[in-house]
Amino acid sequence: MSSSPAFCHAEAFDLGAWTAVQLALVEQALECWVAPPGQVPPSLAEPMRYAVLGGGKRMRPLLALASAQAVGAPPEAAVRAACAVELIHAYSLVHDDMPCMDNDVLRRGLPTVHVRFGEAAALLAGDALQALAFELLTPDDGSLPVASQARLCRMLAQAAGAAGMAGGQAIDLASVGLPLNSDQLHQMHRLKTGALLQASVLMGAVCGPVEPHSLNALTDYGSAMGLAFQVVDDILDVTADSNTLGKTAGKDAAQDKPTFVSLMGLSSSQNYAQELLSQARASLRASGLKHTAPLQALADKLVNRIF
């Protein structure tokens, strides 16, 4: 496979340039779709827009767009999927940061939503962002086939819900101070962050024509990436400082939260992240898809990031 055109293309792929183009699309779409002036009460529109438009790495939208391009999906559909997963991510951060959850006052270097707008506004903004995610996936303008709409809503609902992200957060809450074993830690993260990252990849793919065996391979890629993301997050929590992270570093250890680093040590965690990256690359090769350069480059960057 290493001599195939796809792989050669990957070698020369400019992730920075690609990302700039995709981010412009995503930011423009979010700017347009999230609580536009005049359509939503200002007391709700402001915290919604603050929560979403304040930046962020947009890892999930980038995965969705990369995956959509791998299967040749129409950009209009892909941008909807990309924004929908980002809205779910954004709402989860707003609710996670609240005093009854992680009680975080800083996010991306700025006051969190409840600090800036109050707890009630943060709660409602998060709720409205979740609803908006499903609204974006169900346009009545013909830009997305109804079969895709239904499938995308199903995937997002499952990834966000009790057997996905919300379930993982519940396990996380219940596990503070408990000695989780490796299986339990994996299960928590598979749900808490893995489900939505994996859904990002798959939702991008189902915006276009995708064969079952390719979708299976992308499922494996998404699974490895979801886990790798969390392993690297745990590593950075002990190796980076708060300014670099844009959030409070060392917090997991201070709260006695189980992490991959606390379970397997720093060095083994770093090896594990590289192993997951290898798995992700192998899955892309197995997918049979030709335009996987963005997905491959994103995997490299996600694992080798320093913030």
Add this chain to the structure above:
Amino acid sequence: MSSSPAFCHAEAFDLGAWTAVQLALVEQALECWVAPPGQVPPSLAEPMRYAVLGGGKRMRPLLALASAQAVGAPPEAAVRAACAVELIHAYSLVHDDMPCMDNDVLRRGLPTVHVRFGEAAALLAGDALQALAFELLTPDDGSLPVASQARLCRMLAQAAGAAGMAGGQAIDLASVGLPLNSDQLHQMHRLKTGALLQASVLMGAVCGPVEPHSLNALTDYGSAMGLAFQVVDDILDVTADSNTLGKTAGKDAAQDKPTFVSLMGLSSSQNYAQELLSQARASLRASGLKHTAPLQALADKLVNRIF
């Protein structure tokens, strides 16, 4: 119209018997679909089930089922729509009751979810219930055509989101102590409770074959019912006691919240509720639908209820 078979049928219609049958369907479906044992982490499943399975009038599911029957929709589809609107309603109550919102400790005569399970669990349970509503609308077992799935998700997302329920709650929060005029009060309630009640009616209808003019008439019926529900709620807040209501009576007045009663007085509010009921009946007659007896009886009961 008063001599038509549909109207004669309405005269003889036994709402109690009809309701018992529908409620059995809804309760059975919710019991089956909401966080079934083994599929969801117990720390999340328990508050989710407590929030949903603890009873309630199930007004929204009944409206959805009545509307579905008016158009001859398949029961399997209608029950999904009925449960989805109830899950959105249930999650909104969980979040509304939290200390940062209404800070209510009693709901249907029982401790509210955050009192029973803690605030973090209540927050997550509400979030997961919203996701579950969309999951119920997007089965992959062929029980609901994909076009209906997409349409139902769109309607529910719009009714629940920033230009619907969540938007109305934001206006409500921002309006405490302010002298709202009639237009502002109507707008708040059109969003806060009206949007989801109206969506219940319309979602039931689009589960089956429905002509545009019938859907328009049902839109008017749903609008009148949504408003009537809130007017009656405001009336009961000053005329009923807490035991009858199953929640704290007199709370709106105590919190200086604007209500229809505070704006137009008790007697005018009662007349207004009857006027809305007349509008709802007229809309049903205009719908051209034959089997509107349940919708008509529900309207009568909703306006003339004593709790």
